[in-house]
Amino acid sequence: MSQLICGFSKLTTGEKINRMASLLNLAGSETKLLESFWHSDQKIQQRLEQFSENTLSNFLSPFGVVPNFLINSKSYWVPMVTEESSVVAAAAHSAKYWFKRGGFHAEVISTSKVGQIHFLWHGDDGDKLAQLFSGLDGQIRAAIKPLITRMEERGGGVTSWKLVDRTNQMPGLYQILITFETCDAMGANFINSVLERVALEFSQGVEEASGFSTDELKVEIIMSILSNYTPDSLVRCWVECDISALNSPELGMDAAEFAHRFQTAVKISQIDTFRATTHNKGIFNGVDAVVMATGNDFRAVEAAGHTYAARDGQYRGLTDVTIQDDRFRFELTLPLSVGTVGGLTSLHPLAEFSLKILNEPDAKELMMIIAATGLAQNFSAVRSLVTTGIQRGHMRMHLLNILNQLKATPLEVERVKEMTHNQAISFSLVSETLNKIRKLH
Numbered sequence: 198m199s200q201l202i203c204g205f206s207k208l209t210t211g212e213k214i215n216r217m218a219s220l221l222n223l224a225g226s227e228t229k230l231l232e233s234f235w236h237s238d239q240k241i242q243q244r245l246e247q248f249s250e251n252t253l254s255n256f257l258s259p260f261g262v263v264p265n266f267l268i269n270s271k272s273y274w275v276p277m278v279t280e281e282s283s284v285v286a287a288a289a290h291s292a293k294y295w296f297k298r299g300g301f302h303a304e305v306i307s308t309s310k311v312g313q314i315h316f317l318w319h320g321d322d323g324d325k326l327a328q329l330f331s332g333l334d335g336q337i338r339a340a341i342k343p344l345i346t347r348m349e350e351r352g353g354g355v356t357s358w359k360l361v362d363r364t365n366q367m368p369g370l371y372q373i374l375i376t377f378e379t380c381d382a383m384g385a386n387f388i389n390s391v392l393e394r395v396a397l398e399f400s401q402g403v404e405e406a407s408g409f410s411t412d413e414l415k416v417e418i419i420m421s422i423l424s425n426y427t428p429d430s431l432v433r434c435w436v437e438c439d440i441s442a443l444n445s446p447e448l449g450m451d452a453a454e455f456a457h458r459f460q461t462a463v464k465i466s467q468i469d470t471f472r473a474t475t476h477n478k479g480i481f482n483g484v485d486a487v488v489m490a491t492g493n494d495f496r497a498v499e500a501a502g503h504t505y506a507a508r509d510g511q512y513r514g515l516t517d518v519t520i521q522d523d524r525f526r527f528e529l530t531l532p533l534s535v536g537t538v539g540g541l542t543s544l545h546p547l548a549e550f551s552l553k554i555l556n557e558p559d560a561k562e563l564m565m566i567i568a569a570t571g572l573a574q575n576f577s578a579v580r581s582l583v584t585t586g587i588q589r590g591h592m593r594m595h596l597l598n599i600l601n602q603l604k605a606t607p608l609e610v611e612r613v614k615e616m617t618h619n620q621a622i623s624f625s626l627v628s629e630t631l632n633k634i635r636k637l638h
């Protein structure tokens with residue numbers, strides 16, 4: 198029978214595990230597994246637990262690094278957190294390939310973020326409300342001053358606000374749209390605190406307005422929240438070289454044919470939504486891995502990227518290729534809202550480490566590094582797709598996962614690797630090869 202569990206979050210970690218184990222009839226060995234993933238340093242474990250609620254253990258993911266990322270002539274070791282076997286290898290391959298061809302070029306186009314206060318006001322004359330909003334400007338500014346002083350000292354703050362009339366889409370709906378500059382912070386808490394303070398001050402200002410009828414004095418604030426869509430926090434990254442310089446033995450074709458096939462594949466992602474989704478997934482394989490490694494919010498980054506991909510009404514691939522005067526240029530433009538201060542960046546020991554090996558970048562530099570990783574990832578994926586096909590590299594990277602599933606010993610792993618060296622890896626090939634080895638011994 199279903200049972201409502203109350204007070205669970207108040208228990209200690211050990212008590213939570215015991216409570217859950219007794220309710221779900223878990224064996225001691227199963228709960229021991231949770232404990233085996235606790236960090237040996239209690240302070241670190243405590244910190245990890247506090248990031249979330251009802252934490253029982255840590256869910257480990259590989260933390261890797263890609264050397265040879267040359268971005269704007271500066272060399273980086275890029276940290277990546279991902280569980281997908283081929284992602285880091287693909288980024289590493291691409292980084293090395295472009296290192297020899299001038300590296301990645303990147304620029305931050307803009308860094309503005311947006312917050313919205315959505316409210317209902319049922320007066321007849323929207324202009325009257327707009328006038329009142331302008332009149333409240335000084336009062337609202339004074340109210341948010343304590344919240345924004347520190348950000349202003351760092352060069353950021355509120356950059357604009359305006360009242361937006363949406364009554365043609367929903368009766369009574371208005372918004373206060375506020376833009377922010379949050380410097381090296383992602384700024385979600387800062388933005389949301391300012392929005393809530395503005396909403397309060399604004400609704401009080403309306404309630405106290407003179408010359409308004411009783412109905413007009415009522416503002417119903419529905420919600421105040423940042424938008425994760427940041428089309429004005431944009432970064433562009435590109436690689437380029439002469440077509441002849443694309444040559445590489447592993448392509449299995451000449452450079453001109455490769456450039457043509459590569460460009461066609463990218464153009465397909467711009468007209469076909471099914472392909473665009475997979476194409477962009479490949480980009481986010483790289484983007485998310487760096488966003489995670491640096492303690493940033495990958496859900497926010499993904500949401501913004503996908504919305505941007507659909508900005509003209511059709512979801513399209515985020516990269517583009519131009520071939521002109523025998524030059525090949527491959528580029529990615531991406532909205533990114535990330536921080537190098539605040540949030541998890543200094544609280545998660547490995548996020549802190551990631552920023553250290555990146556040489557303590559500011560938010561703009563991090564945007565460029567993340568975009569370069571996304572572009573590198575996309576380059577590797579599309580290159581494989583239009584040359585050897587994706588499965589060759591993919592399954593070779595997946596080989597170890599299959600062997601682990603089949604409980605191969607280290608010796609067996611080496612033997613299977615040798616025996617399948619030149620073959621297309623599949624689960625059946627690996628399991629048959631392993632069986633052969635096992636029969637022989």
Ligand code: MEV
Binds near residue numbers: 281475480
């Ligand atoms: C797999 O994680 C990502 C790819 O499917 C991306 C792509 O098709 O471009 C290889």
